[in-house]
Amino acid sequence: MGALRVRSEQRCFGGVQGFYEHDSAACAGPMRFGVFVPAGAKRAAVLTYLAGLTCTEETFVQKAGAQRIAAELGLVLVTPDTSPRAARFPGDDAAWDFGVAAGFYLDATAEPWASAYRMFTHVTAELPDLIEANFPVDGGRAGVFGHSMGGHGALVAALRAPARFRSVSAFAPIAAPTECPWGEKAFGGYLGQDRAAWRAWDATALVESGRRFPGKVLVDQGTSDKFLVEQLKPERLEQACRAADLPHEIRRHEGYDHSYFFIATFVEDHLRHHAAVLGQ
Numbered sequence: 572m573g574a575l576r577v578r579s580e581q582r583c584f585g586g587v588q589g590f591y592e593h594d595s596a597a598c599a600g601p602m603r604f605g606v607f608v609p610a611g612a613k614r615a616a617v618l619t620y621l622a623g624l625t626c627t628e629e630t631f632v633q634k635a636g637a638q639r640i641a642a643e644l645g646l647v648l649v650t651p652d653t654s655p656r657a658a659r660f661p662g663d664d665a666a667w668d669f670g671v672a673a674g675f676y677l678d679a680t681a682e683p684w685a686s687a688y689r690m691f692t693h694v695t696a697e698l699p700d701l702i703e704a705n706f707p708v709d710g711g712r713a714g715v716f717g718h719s720m721g722g723h724g725a726l727v728a729a730l731r732a733p734a735r736f737r738s739v740s741a742f743a744p745i746a747a748p749t750e751c752p753w754g755e756k757a758f759g760g761y762l763g764q765d766r767a768a769w770r771a772w773d774a775t776a777l778v779e780s781g782r783r784f785p786g787k788v789l790v791d792q793g794t795s796d797k798f799l800v801e802q803l804k805p806e807r808l809e810q811a812c813r814a815a816d817l818p819h820e821i822r823r824h825e826g827y828d829h830s831y832f833f834i835a836t837f838v839e840d841h842l843r844h845h846a847a848v849l850g851q
Contacts, residue, residue, distance in 0.1 A: 575705050578603070584642040585610040588632055597697045599687035600657025604628045604698060605650040606706055609642040616712040616849035617647040617702060618738075618842070621694060621721030621728075624753075625672050628652045631718075634831040640839045644846040647708050651694050653720070658687035669756055675748075676717075676724025677772045679761035688761055691772075694724065695732045714738035714845040718834055719798075722790070723748055726774035726808075730782040738848035740789035740841045742834050743796055746808035747775040753802050775804075778811040787818040789844050791837045793827030 580589040586609040595602040605628045609615070618641075620631050628650045632638065641648050654674030660683045663670030679688035694715075703710040715736045717725035722744025729739035748754025749769045758769040770776035792805045799805075805821055812819040827833040 575701060583607065584638045586612070586638070586642050588638060590628065593701055595655075595693055595697060597689040597692040598655040598658065600655060602655070602693065602698075603652050605632050605648075606702065607632060607638050607641055607648040608706060609645050609647070612645060612647060612707045614709040615645050615647045615707055616714070616846065617649060617699075617706075617708040617710070618714045618716065618845050618849075619649045619651065619694060619699070621651065621676055621715065621717030621724040622653050623717070623719030623721050624653070625667055626653050626721075627672070630831075631834075634835065635838045636835050637838045637842060640842045644842060646842060646846060646849075647702075647706060649698070649702055651698055654690065655687045660684065660687075668753055669760055673720065673757065675720055675757045675761065675772070676727065677758075677761060680768070681761055681763040684761050690724070691728070691731070695728050695735055699735060712737065712849040714740075714849055716740040716742075716841055716845065717744070718742040719803075719829065720745055720753070722746075723754075723774060726788070727772055727777065729784050729788075730774060730777045733784055738786055738845045739784060740791075740844055742791050742837070742841075743793065743798070743803055743829055744774070744790060744805070744808075745803055746790075747773060747804040749773045749776060750807065751802045751804060775807045775811045778808070778815050778817055781815070783815075783817065786848055787820060788812060789841065790819070790821040791833075791840070792821065792823050793829065793833050794823055794825050795827060796829045796833075798829055
Protein backbone atom coordinates (compact mmCIF):
# COMPACT_ATOMS: atom_id res chain seq x y z
CA MET A 572 0.00 0.00 0.00
CA GLY A 573 3.06 2.25 -0.03
CA ALA A 574 4.70 4.32 2.67
CA LEU A 575 2.99 7.48 3.85
CA ARG A 576 4.53 10.80 2.80
CA VAL A 577 3.69 14.07 4.56
CA ARG A 578 2.73 16.95 2.26
CA SER A 579 1.75 19.41 5.01
CA GLU A 580 0.47 19.52 8.58
CA GLN A 581 -1.35 22.41 10.26
CA ARG A 582 -2.58 23.01 13.80
CA CYS A 583 -6.39 22.98 13.85
CA PHE A 584 -8.75 23.17 16.87
CA GLY A 585 -6.00 21.82 19.09
CA GLY A 586 -5.34 18.88 16.78
CA VAL A 587 -3.59 18.47 13.43
CA GLN A 588 -5.03 18.73 9.93
CA GLY A 589 -2.59 16.96 7.68
CA PHE A 590 -2.34 16.17 4.00
CA TYR A 591 -0.50 13.06 2.86
CA GLU A 592 0.32 10.86 -0.11
CA HIS A 593 1.08 7.20 -0.67
CA ASP A 594 1.69 4.89 -3.61
CA SER A 595 -1.57 3.11 -4.32
CA ALA A 596 -1.67 -0.31 -5.93
CA ALA A 597 -5.44 0.00 -6.42
CA CYS A 598 -5.12 3.29 -8.29
CA ALA A 599 -1.79 2.59 -10.03
CA GLY A 600 0.09 5.58 -8.68
CA PRO A 601 0.34 8.12 -5.86
CA MET A 602 -2.92 9.04 -4.15
CA ARG A 603 -3.44 12.02 -1.85
CA PHE A 604 -5.63 12.18 1.23
CA GLY A 605 -6.27 14.32 4.29
CA VAL A 606 -6.45 13.32 7.95
CA PHE A 607 -7.63 15.39 10.91
CA VAL A 608 -6.43 14.03 14.26
CA PRO A 609 -7.88 15.67 17.38
CA ALA A 610 -5.65 16.43 20.34
CA GLY A 611 -4.98 13.46 22.59
CA ALA A 612 -6.44 10.89 20.19
CA LYS A 613 -5.69 7.28 21.14
CA ARG A 614 -7.45 4.44 19.34
CA ALA A 615 -10.06 6.94 18.23
CA ALA A 616 -13.10 6.22 16.08
CA VAL A 617 -12.40 7.09 12.45
CA LEU A 618 -14.78 8.61 9.93
CA THR A 619 -14.07 8.61 6.19
CA TYR A 620 -15.68 11.31 4.05
CA LEU A 621 -16.10 10.76 0.30
CA ALA A 622 -16.36 13.97 -1.71
CA GLY A 623 -18.34 14.64 -4.86
CA LEU A 624 -17.65 15.37 -8.51
CA THR A 625 -14.79 17.83 -9.23
CA CYS A 626 -13.62 17.77 -5.59
CA THR A 627 -10.29 16.77 -4.02
CA GLU A 628 -9.08 15.54 -0.65
CA GLU A 629 -9.00 19.18 0.50
CA THR A 630 -12.57 20.27 -0.34
CA PHE A 631 -14.43 18.97 2.70
CA VAL A 632 -11.85 19.98 5.30
CA GLN A 633 -11.68 23.51 3.88
CA LYS A 634 -15.42 24.12 3.37
CA ALA A 635 -17.50 22.03 5.77
CA GLY A 636 -16.22 23.32 9.12
CA ALA A 637 -16.18 19.79 10.53
CA GLN A 638 -12.95 19.86 12.53
CA ARG A 639 -14.37 21.81 15.47
CA ILE A 640 -17.02 19.17 16.17
CA ALA A 641 -14.63 16.31 15.36
CA ALA A 642 -12.22 17.74 17.93
CA GLU A 643 -14.99 17.90 20.53
CA LEU A 644 -16.09 14.32 19.80
CA GLY A 645 -12.60 12.87 19.43
CA LEU A 646 -13.21 11.68 15.86
CA VAL A 647 -10.43 11.22 13.33
CA LEU A 648 -11.55 12.43 9.87
CA VAL A 649 -10.13 10.91 6.68
CA THR A 650 -10.70 12.54 3.28
CA PRO A 651 -9.56 10.60 0.18
CA ASP A 652 -9.24 12.13 -3.26
CA THR A 653 -12.04 11.49 -5.75
CA SER A 654 -10.17 9.59 -8.47
CA PRO A 655 -6.74 8.45 -9.61
CA ARG A 656 -4.68 11.31 -11.00
CA ALA A 657 -1.30 9.78 -11.89
CA ALA A 658 -2.68 7.14 -14.27
CA ARG A 659 -4.01 8.96 -17.34
CA PHE A 660 -6.23 7.69 -20.15
CA PRO A 661 -7.56 9.29 -23.35
CA GLY A 662 -10.59 11.45 -22.61
CA ASP A 663 -10.21 11.28 -18.82
CA ASP A 664 -10.39 15.07 -18.52
CA ALA A 665 -12.86 15.77 -21.34
CA ALA A 666 -15.85 16.09 -19.00
CA TRP A 667 -16.31 17.10 -15.38
CA ASP A 668 -18.54 14.10 -14.57
CA PHE A 669 -16.31 11.27 -15.84
CA GLY A 670 -12.63 10.45 -15.41
CA VAL A 671 -10.40 12.71 -13.35
CA ALA A 672 -12.14 13.80 -10.11
CA ALA A 673 -15.07 11.52 -10.97
CA GLY A 674 -14.04 8.01 -9.94
CA PHE A 675 -17.50 7.12 -8.53
CA TYR A 676 -15.97 4.94 -5.80
CA LEU A 677 -16.33 1.70 -7.75
CA ASP A 678 -13.85 -0.83 -9.11
CA ALA A 679 -13.83 -0.44 -12.89
CA THR A 680 -14.01 -3.57 -15.03
CA ALA A 681 -13.92 -2.02 -18.52
CA GLU A 682 -10.64 -1.15 -20.22
CA PRO A 683 -8.59 0.97 -19.88
CA TRP A 684 -10.12 2.09 -16.58
CA ALA A 685 -9.82 -1.27 -14.83
CA SER A 686 -6.08 -0.88 -14.42
CA ALA A 687 -6.35 2.17 -12.15
CA TYR A 688 -9.93 3.21 -11.38
CA ARG A 689 -10.37 0.95 -8.36
CA MET A 690 -11.61 3.53 -5.89
CA PHE A 691 -13.81 1.08 -3.98
CA THR A 692 -10.79 -1.03 -3.07
CA HIS A 693 -8.86 2.14 -2.28
CA VAL A 694 -11.40 3.61 0.16
CA THR A 695 -12.66 0.38 1.76
CA ALA A 696 -9.43 -1.62 2.11
CA GLU A 697 -6.17 0.00 1.03
CA LEU A 698 -6.54 3.42 2.63
CA PRO A 699 -8.18 2.24 5.88
CA ASP A 700 -5.31 -0.22 6.39
CA LEU A 701 -2.81 2.58 5.81
CA ILE A 702 -4.62 4.88 8.24
CA GLU A 703 -4.77 2.20 10.92
CA ALA A 704 -1.03 1.56 10.56
CA ASN A 705 -0.04 5.23 10.80
CA PHE A 706 -2.61 7.09 12.93
CA PRO A 707 -4.11 6.61 16.44
CA VAL A 708 -7.36 5.03 15.27
CA ASP A 709 -9.42 1.98 16.15
CA GLY A 710 -10.21 0.35 12.82
CA GLY A 711 -13.04 -1.56 14.46
CA ARG A 712 -14.90 1.73 15.07
CA ALA A 713 -15.11 3.16 11.57
CA GLY A 714 -17.85 5.05 9.74
CA VAL A 715 -18.29 6.44 6.24
CA PHE A 716 -20.20 9.41 4.84
CA GLY A 717 -20.13 11.59 1.76
CA HIS A 718 -21.78 14.07 -0.60
CA SER A 719 -23.40 13.56 -4.00
CA MET A 720 -21.11 11.14 -5.88
CA GLY A 721 -19.46 10.58 -2.50
CA GLY A 722 -22.83 10.01 -0.85
CA HIS A 723 -23.39 7.26 -3.41
CA GLY A 724 -19.94 5.93 -2.58
CA ALA A 725 -20.58 5.97 1.15
CA LEU A 726 -23.89 4.10 0.85
CA VAL A 727 -22.37 1.48 -1.45
CA ALA A 728 -19.31 1.10 0.80
CA ALA A 729 -21.50 0.54 3.86
CA LEU A 730 -23.74 -1.98 2.09
CA ARG A 731 -20.92 -3.90 0.45
CA ALA A 732 -18.42 -3.72 3.33
CA PRO A 733 -20.48 -3.75 6.55
CA ALA A 734 -17.60 -5.44 8.39
CA ARG A 735 -15.46 -2.37 7.69
CA PHE A 736 -17.96 0.40 8.46
CA ARG A 737 -20.32 0.47 11.44
CA SER A 738 -22.05 3.78 10.63
CA VAL A 739 -23.12 5.55 7.44
CA SER A 740 -24.68 8.83 6.32
CA ALA A 741 -24.91 10.92 3.18
CA PHE A 742 -25.61 14.44 1.97
CA ALA A 743 -27.64 14.58 -1.26
CA PRO A 744 -26.39 11.21 -2.53
CA ILE A 745 -26.81 9.90 -6.05
CA ALA A 746 -29.19 7.33 -4.60
CA ALA A 747 -30.07 5.35 -7.73
CA PRO A 748 -27.19 5.85 -10.20
CA THR A 749 -28.39 3.19 -12.63
CA GLU A 750 -31.45 5.39 -13.20
CA CYS A 751 -29.85 8.81 -13.78
CA PRO A 752 -27.60 10.44 -16.40
CA TRP A 753 -24.55 10.78 -14.13
CA GLY A 754 -24.67 7.12 -13.19
CA GLU A 755 -25.42 5.86 -16.67
CA LYS A 756 -22.44 7.76 -18.07
CA ALA A 757 -20.04 6.66 -15.34
CA PHE A 758 -21.18 3.05 -15.14
CA GLY A 759 -21.25 2.65 -18.91
CA GLY A 760 -17.67 3.90 -19.10
CA TYR A 761 -16.19 2.14 -16.09
CA LEU A 762 -18.22 -1.09 -16.13
CA GLY A 763 -19.27 -1.59 -19.75
CA GLN A 764 -22.73 -1.87 -21.23
CA ASP A 765 -24.12 -4.81 -19.23
CA ARG A 766 -26.63 -2.90 -17.12
CA ALA A 767 -27.20 -5.92 -14.88
CA ALA A 768 -23.61 -5.57 -13.66
CA TRP A 769 -24.24 -1.94 -12.72
CA ARG A 770 -26.64 -2.93 -9.95
CA ALA A 771 -23.73 -4.07 -7.78
CA TRP A 772 -22.72 -0.38 -7.48
CA ASP A 773 -26.17 1.15 -6.93
CA ALA A 774 -27.25 1.59 -3.29
CA THR A 775 -30.96 1.33 -4.10
CA ALA A 776 -30.42 -1.81 -6.17
CA LEU A 777 -28.25 -3.33 -3.44
CA VAL A 778 -30.99 -2.83 -0.85
CA GLU A 779 -33.54 -4.27 -3.28
CA SER A 780 -31.31 -7.33 -3.78
CA GLY A 781 -31.17 -8.04 -0.05
CA ARG A 782 -27.99 -6.29 1.08
CA ARG A 783 -28.25 -5.19 4.70
CA PHE A 784 -26.51 -2.62 6.85
CA PRO A 785 -26.61 -3.25 10.61
CA GLY A 786 -27.28 0.38 11.57
CA LYS A 787 -29.47 3.26 10.47
CA VAL A 788 -28.93 4.94 7.12
CA LEU A 789 -29.04 8.74 7.57
CA VAL A 790 -29.55 10.97 4.51
CA ASP A 791 -30.02 14.74 4.31
CA GLN A 792 -31.42 16.30 1.13
CA GLY A 793 -32.18 19.91 0.24
CA THR A 794 -35.47 20.59 -1.53
CA SER A 795 -33.94 23.33 -3.70
CA ASP A 796 -31.13 21.11 -4.98
CA LYS A 797 -31.06 21.60 -8.77
CA PHE A 798 -29.98 17.97 -9.24
CA LEU A 799 -32.72 16.48 -7.06
CA VAL A 800 -35.22 15.27 -9.66
CA GLU A 801 -32.97 14.19 -12.52
CA GLN A 802 -29.85 12.91 -10.76
CA LEU A 803 -30.32 12.17 -7.05
CA LYS A 804 -33.67 10.38 -6.61
CA PRO A 805 -33.68 9.89 -2.81
CA GLU A 806 -37.26 8.63 -3.04
CA ARG A 807 -35.96 5.49 -4.76
CA LEU A 808 -33.66 4.69 -1.84
CA GLU A 809 -36.44 5.50 0.60
CA GLN A 810 -38.80 3.10 -1.17
CA ALA A 811 -36.20 0.33 -1.16
CA CYS A 812 -35.38 0.79 2.54
CA ARG A 813 -39.07 0.72 3.47
CA ALA A 814 -39.69 -2.43 1.45
CA ALA A 815 -36.66 -4.14 3.00
CA ASP A 816 -37.44 -2.90 6.53
CA LEU A 817 -33.95 -1.34 6.63
CA PRO A 818 -33.66 1.37 9.31
CA HIS A 819 -33.34 4.74 7.62
CA GLU A 820 -33.95 8.45 8.08
CA ILE A 821 -34.17 10.59 4.95
CA ARG A 822 -34.57 14.22 5.99
CA ARG A 823 -35.65 16.88 3.53
CA HIS A 824 -34.71 20.50 4.21
CA GLU A 825 -36.73 23.30 2.67
CA GLY A 826 -34.74 25.77 0.56
CA TYR A 827 -31.31 24.11 0.81
CA ASP A 828 -29.33 23.38 -2.34
CA HIS A 829 -26.43 21.09 -3.33
CA SER A 830 -23.62 23.33 -2.05
CA TYR A 831 -21.23 23.15 0.88
CA PHE A 832 -23.39 25.75 2.63
CA PHE A 833 -25.91 22.90 2.94
CA ILE A 834 -23.25 20.47 4.13
CA ALA A 835 -21.83 22.94 6.66
CA THR A 836 -25.31 23.46 8.09
CA PHE A 837 -25.89 19.78 8.87
CA VAL A 838 -22.39 18.33 9.25
CA GLU A 839 -22.59 18.52 13.05
CA ASP A 840 -25.69 16.31 12.99
CA HIS A 841 -23.81 13.75 10.91
CA LEU A 842 -20.73 13.71 13.11
CA ARG A 843 -22.87 13.26 16.21
CA HIS A 844 -24.80 10.47 14.49
CA HIS A 845 -21.56 8.63 13.77
CA ALA A 846 -20.07 9.31 17.21
CA ALA A 847 -23.16 7.86 18.89
CA VAL A 848 -22.87 4.66 16.87
CA LEU A 849 -19.08 4.36 17.15
CA GLY A 850 -19.02 4.92 20.88
CA GLN A 851 -17.32 8.29 21.27
